[in-house]
Amino acid sequence: MELPQEFLKTASRARYVMVLTGAGISAESGLATFRGQDGWWRNYHPQDLATPQAFYKDPRLVWEWYQWRREQALKAQPNPGHLAIAVMEKLFPEFLLATQNVDGLHQRAGSLKMVELHGNIHRSRCFRCQKPYPSIPNDNQIPPRCSCGGLLRPDVVWFGEELPRDVLKQAWEAASQAQLFFVIGTSGLVQPAASLPLVARRSGAFVIEVNPEESSLTEMADLSLRYKAGEAMPSIVRTMEKARWRKL
Numbered sequence: 001m002e003l004p005q006e007f008l009k010t011a012s013r014a015r016y017v018m019v020l021t022g023a024g025i026s027a028e029s030g031l032a033t034f035r036g037q038d039g040w041w042r043n044y045h046p047q048d049l050a051t052p053q054a055f056y057k058d059p060r061l062v063w064e065w066y067q068w069r070r071e072q073a074l075k076a077q078p079n080p081g082h083l084a085i086a087v088m089e090k091l092f093p094e095f096l097l098a099t100q101n102v103d104g105l106h107q108r109a110g111s112l113k114m115v116e117l118h119g120n121i122h123r124s125r126c127f128r129c130q131k132p133y134p135s136i137p138n139d140n141q142i143p144p145r146c147s148c149g150g151l152l153r154p155d156v157v158w159f160g161e162e163l164p165r166d167v168l169k170q171a172w173e174a175a176s177q178a179q180l181f182f183v184i185g186t187s188g189l190v191q192p193a194a195s196l197p198l199v200a201r202r203s204g205a206f207v208i209e210v211n212p213e214e215s216s217l218t219e220m221a222d223l224s225l226r227y228k229a230g231e232a233m234p235s236i237v238r239t240m241e242k243a244r245w246r247k248l
């Protein structure tokens with residue numbers, strides 16, 4: 001894959017690199033994306049289930065959707081796209097991966113310098129008292145109950161809920177310091193995550209997108225590669241490694 005000189009020069013000199021991923025990076029692991037046709041479940045669209053209102057209205061249905069997604073995520077394996085990002089983190093003095101995904105595949109691929117903007121489906125918390133449950137209790141109620149009697153919910157950020165302030169602050173600061181910003185596998189529709197590449201660009205970063213289709217961030221990217229993450233990322237990371245050695 002031919003990469004422009006400007007990208008190679010930036011990669012060889014960059015001190016701080018940031019990556020934003022979305023559901024597309026888990027597609028090659030067999031997990032449905034949020035807005036793709038495969039995202040529907042029992043005729044429901046994810047957007048209609050990932051809300052506090054949906055849980056309030058039918059906690060059993062929403063819990064079962066997350067249970068199904070948890071099982072899919074546990075059966076899935078990190079793909080070469082996840083693994084390449086885990087390698088990339090070691091190439092730069094400063095690095096941050098901000099993922100919108102809740103499937104835990106980046107952690108399983110070995111990524112350490114990362115934040116989960118939208119939480120993680122393998123953790124729960126009490127809908128009433130917020131008590132955290134790092135793993136899913138195997139009581140046979142659906143949804144399980146907290147010790148206070150409240151219902152458990154997945155520890156994710158639903159539409160209309162605020163992202164964890166500390167996580168958003170860390171991601172915002174990283175975006176404003178990055179010289180190189182990757183946007184991988186996201187349609188760029190969900191805020192405030194989709195604003196991170198704009199913050200980076202405004203601070204002078206080179207923005208590179210990897211997505212087999214155009215997204216709402218394509219126009220603002222300096223370089224947009226029409227490839228699947230699992231196909232493109234391993235060779236992009238190898239090319240960056242060589243560019244950094246050459247300079248060194």
Ligand code: BV8
Binds near residue numbers: 100189190211212
């Ligand atoms: C909030 C967790 C405010 C749950 C998710 C402006 C400012 C602030 C808020 C808003 C705003 N405008 C609108 C809002 C409200 C809303 C929003 O953004 N709505 C959109 C839809 C218009 N935002 C919120 O509600 C956020 N909250 O800001 O609250 C607030 C302030 C104060 C006080 C109270 C409240 C919370 C948003 C978080 C929602 N939770 N997930 C769960 O997962 O169940 S978001 C959900 O969408 C997933 O996390 C998903 O990752 C994310 C984004 O979708 P994508 O990842 O992009 O996935 P998608 O399917 O869309 O695209 C996949 C892409 O991959 C495609 O482009 C495809 O081409 C590509 N692809 C496919 N295969 C591959 C590939 N790419 C590479 N390789 C491949 N092989």
Ligand code: ZN
Binds near residue numbers: 130146148149150
């Ligand atoms: Zn409770």
